[in-house]
Amino acid sequence: MSTETLLYIILAGVIALLLALFQYKYKTKSASNYNALFVFLRFITLFSILLLLINPKFEQVKYYTEKPNLVLAVDNSASLKHLNQDQNAKVFLNSIQNNAQLSDKFNVEVFSFGSTLNANDSLTFNKTQTNLDKVFKELSQVYKNTVAPTILITDGNQTIGSDYQFSAKKYNQPIYPIILGDTTVYSDLQISKLNVNKYAYLKNKFPVEAIVVYNGNQQISSKFVVTKGNTTVFSKPLVLDKSHNSIILNFTLPANSAGVQSYKAQVIPLDAEKNKTNNYKNFAVEVIDQKSKIAIVSTVLHPDLGALKKSIESNEQREVVFLKPNKIIGQLNDFQLVIMYQPNNSFKELISELEQQNINKWTITGSKTDWRFLNNETLNYSLDITSQTEDYQPNLNTNYSAFIIEDLDFETLPPLKSTFGEADFKTPFETILYKTVSGIKTDAPLLATLESNGRREAVLFGEDIWKWRSQSYLNDDSFLAFDNFIGKLVQYLASNKRKNRLSLDYNSFYNGSDNIVINAQFFNKNYEFDANESLSILLKNKESQVTFNRPLILKGNSYQVNLNGLESGDYNFTASASSENISVSGRFKVLEYNVEQQFLNADVTKLQQLATNSKATPYFIDNTEGVFKDLLTDNRYQPIQKSNKSIVPLVDWYYLLFIIALSLSLEWFLRKYQGLI
Numbered sequence: 001m002s003t004e005t006l007l008y009i010i011l012a013g014v015i016a017l018l019l020a021l022f023q024y025k026y027k028t029k030s031a032s033n034y035n036a037l038f039v040f041l042r043f044i045t046l047f048s049i050l051l052l053l054i055n056p057k058f059e060q061v062k063y064y065t066e067k068p069n070l071v072l073a074v075d076n077s078a079s080l081k082h083l084n085q086d087q088n089a090k091v092f093l094n095s096i097q098n099n100a101q102l103s104d105k106f107n108v109e110v111f112s113f114g115s116t117l118n119a120n121d122s123l124t125f126n127k128t129q130t131n132l133d134k135v136f137k138e139l140s141q142v143y144k145n146t147v148a149p150t151i152l153i154t155d156g157n158q159t160i161g162s163d164y165q166f167s168a169k170k171y172n173q174p175i176y177p178i179i180l181g182d183t184t185v186y187s188d189l190q191i192s193k194l195n196v197n198k199y200a201y202l203k204n205k206f207p208v209e210a211i212v213v214y215n216g217n218q219q220i221s222s223k224f225v226v227t228k229g230n231t232t233v234f235s236k237p238l239v240l241d242k243s244h245n246s247i248i249l250n251f252t253l254p255a256n257s258a259g260v261q262s263y264k265a266q267v268i269p270l271d272a273e274k275n276k277t278n279n280y281k282n283f284a285v286e287v288i289d290q291k292s293k294i295a296i297v298s299t300v301l302h303p304d305l306g307a308l309k310k311s312i313e314s315n316e317q318r319e320v321v322f323l324k325p326n327k328i329i330g331q332l333n334d335f336q337l338v339i340m341y342q343p344n345n346s347f348k349e350l351i352s353e354l355e356q357q358n359i360n361k362w363t364i365t366g367s368k369t370d371w372r373f374l375n376n377e378t379l380n381y382s383l384d385i386t387s388q389t390e391d392y393q394p395n396l397n398t399n400y401s402a403f404i405i406e407d408l409d410f411e412t413l414p415p416l417k418s419t420f421g422e423a424d425f426k427t428p429f430e431t432i433l434y435k436t437v438s439g440i441k442t443d444a445p446l447l448a449t450l451e452s453n454g455r456r457e458a459v460l461f462g463e464d465i466w467k468w469r470s471q472s473y474l475n476d477d478s479f480l481a482f483d484n485f486i487g488k489l490v491q492y493l494a495s496n497k498r499k500n501r502l503s504l505d506y507n508s509f510y511n512g513s514d515n516i517v518i519n520a521q522f523f524n525k526n527y528e529f530d531a532n533e534s535l536s537i538l539l540k541n542k543e544s545q546v547t548f549n550r551p552l553i554l555k556g557n558s559y560q561v562n563l564n565g566l567e568s569g570d571y572n573f574t575a576s577a578s579s580e581n582i583s584v585s586g587r588f589k590v591l592e593y594n595v596e597q598q599f600l601n602a603d604v605t606k607l608q609q610l611a612t613n614s615k616a617t618p619y620f621i622d623n624t625e626g627v628f629k630d631l632l633t634d635n636r637y638q639p640i641q642k643s644n645k646s647i648v649p650l651v652d653w654y655y656l657l658f659i660i661a662l663s664l665s666l667e668w669f670l671r672k673y674q675g676l677i
Helices: 003-026 035-054 078-082 086-097 100-105 132-142 164-171 303-312 329-334 345-357 371-377 466-476 480-493 604-613 625-633 655-673
Strands: 057-066 069-075 107-113 150-154 175-179 188-196 199-201 205-215 220-228 231-240 246-254 259-267 280-288 292-298 318-323 337-341 361-365 381-383 389-396 416-419 423-425 429-437 440-452 455-461 502-505 509-511 517-522 535-541 547-551 553-555 558-562 569-577 583-591 640-649
Touching: 003 035, 035 655, 069 086, 069 132, 078 086, 086 107, 086 150, 100 625, 107 132, 132 164, 150 604, 164 604, 175 604, 175 625, 188 259, 188 280, 199 205, 205 220, 205 231, 205 259, 231 246, 259 583, 280 583, 292 303, 303 318, 303 337, 303 466, 303 480, 329 345, 337 345, 345 371, 361 371, 361 480, 371 381, 389 440, 416 455, 423 440, 440 480, 455 480, 466 480, 502 569, 502 583, 517 535, 517 569
Parallel strands: 069 107, 069 150, 150 175, 199 280, 292 318, 292 337, 337 361, 361 455, 509 583
Antiparallel strands: 057 640, 188 205, 205 246, 220 231, 220 259, 259 280, 381 423, 389 416, 389 429, 429 440, 440 455, 502 517, 517 558, 535 547, 535 569, 553 558, 569 583
C-alpha cells in the first residue's frame, strides 16, 4: 500500500469520527448512555463508505504444494504384440497406476505412442510405426520447466525419425526404460535395407541395393532371390559368418512394361531361424514411358536456382537443366516447361519464341528483374515501375482451384524480396498466394497462375524462395512438404490437361506401413472451392473382390480420407460427389510389408545408454520392483511449495458491505428502542 493511500485512509478516519461526533455530541442536546455507541456505529458506517471510495489495494499471498509429475510413456506399436509383450506392458502400467504411494507423491500422467504421442492410456498395440524421437521432442515442450521423471515402457525399436538418444538429451528428465522383449540372441538372417527408386523409365534398367545382415556364430550358406510373380529375375548365393556378417548387393533390373511393377526380394531362411518375417521385402517401381525436362533460364547466380533444382528433381520423373537465354532457343521443343528467373533484356528472343510456340512458362521476378523490359514484352500482366523494394510474406488462398495445395504454414515462412508496385493482369488469373505487407493481408498476388490460348503460365513476384525450403525443413525436419508444393506447381505448368471440378491427389502404390491418405478438391460450376459437398470413395480389392465405402472429411482447403489398415493388394476406387453426377476413378497398390514385425529382440543397448545419459536406471519387465523404490526415495523428486501473489482491491471484499449493513441496522434499532425515531 502506498503512503498516499495510507494518508487518505487516516484522513477518512478523522472525517468519519468528526461527522459522527458532530451528529451525536454537538447536535444532540440530551445526554444518553447510548450516545457513545451511536458515535461508534456511525463512525464505522462512514469510515467503511469512505474506504470503499478510496478503494485501497492489498497484496494477498496464497501458498500451495505442487507435486512432481510422473510421466508414463507406453509403446503402442505392433512390435510389442509381435514380440508377445503386449500383456506385460498392460500389467506393468496397471501396477503403476494402482500404486497408492506413487499417486500420493506424483501427478501420474499416461501417454501412448506410435508415430505420434497421444495423451491417453488406451492401448491397442496396432500402430504401424514407432517414432521415439518425436516422443521426446513433444514431451520436452510439455515438461519444459518442471520435474517429470519418465518411465518409458518399450522395446526400444524405432522405425521412423532421427536417433532418439539425441532428442532425449534435450529432454533433461530422468528416463527409466522398462525393457520389453526377449534379450536372447538367436541366429537370424534378414534384409536390413532395400533401396530402390520410386520411378523407372520404359526400356531402361533401374538400380536396386539390398543389405543382408546375419546374426549368429556359425558359417551359413543361403541365397538372395528377387521374383516378379512366379519368375525369378535375380538371384545370388550368399556365404556369411560371425566376422563377415553383412553384404551389400547392387544390381539392376529391366523395366520392360509401363505401370506399377511389383517385386519380392527374399533371402532363403535358415532351418532354425525364429523370425522369418524379416527375410523378405516387397517393393514396387512405377515404370513410365517419358520424363519431363524443365529448363531454368537465368543470367544471375542465386541460391533460389539450387533450391528449385533440388525440389523439382526430388521427383525422379523430372530433370532440370540450367541454360542461358541465348543457348535455349534451338532446343525449346525438348522441354515441357521453361522457368525464367529474373528476366532482363537478354530474354527478348526467348520470350518471343515462347509466345510463338505457345510453350508453358514460369516467371520468377525479384530485385534484379528489368520490369521496364518485361512490361513491354509480356502481354498478360505488368507491374508499376518503381526503384523501391519490399518484403512480402505469403498468405494462402484456400479457394485456389487448379490443383490441391496443402498449407505449409505459409504465414510463418520468411518474406520474399521484390520490386514494390501493384501488378495489373490483363487476362483472367488465379492467385495461389497473396501478399502480406508488415502483417497486413492484401489481395495483391504473390504467386499466381493463368491460362490463355491453351498455354499455362505462373508468375512469382519475389526472390529468396530458398529461405522457404530451409524454413520448411526447420518446421518439419524434412524438405518433403515444400518439395511437394513445388512439384505440384511444376506438374500443373508442365501439363495441358483440362481442369476438372473433382481432382484427386494420391500415389500409385504404398508400402503396408505407410499412411495411405487420399486428398480431393471439389469446385462448383464457377470453379470456386465448395466446402459443403459430400464426397465419398468406393474401394474394391481386385483379389478378394471386397468393397467398402468411406466418406471424405473436410480438412482445410481440401477433403481427405485416411485408408490406413488396408490389406495388401491392388485396389480400384471411385470418388464421387453426392449432389452431382461427377466422379473420378483410379487405382493403387498396397505392398505387403509390416516394419514392426522386422524385430526379433529389444534394443537393450540403446535403452541402457538412454537411462545412463539421463542419470536413471533401466529395468527389464521381469524385474521392475526397483523402479518403485527409486521413484519413492530419490531426493530429486520432492513436492515444491509455491506462492501466488495477487493484488486484491478492497471493493472486492464483500464483508465490508456486511459491516456497513450491520452497523446501520444496529444504529436504527437502538434509536428506535430509545424512541429517537
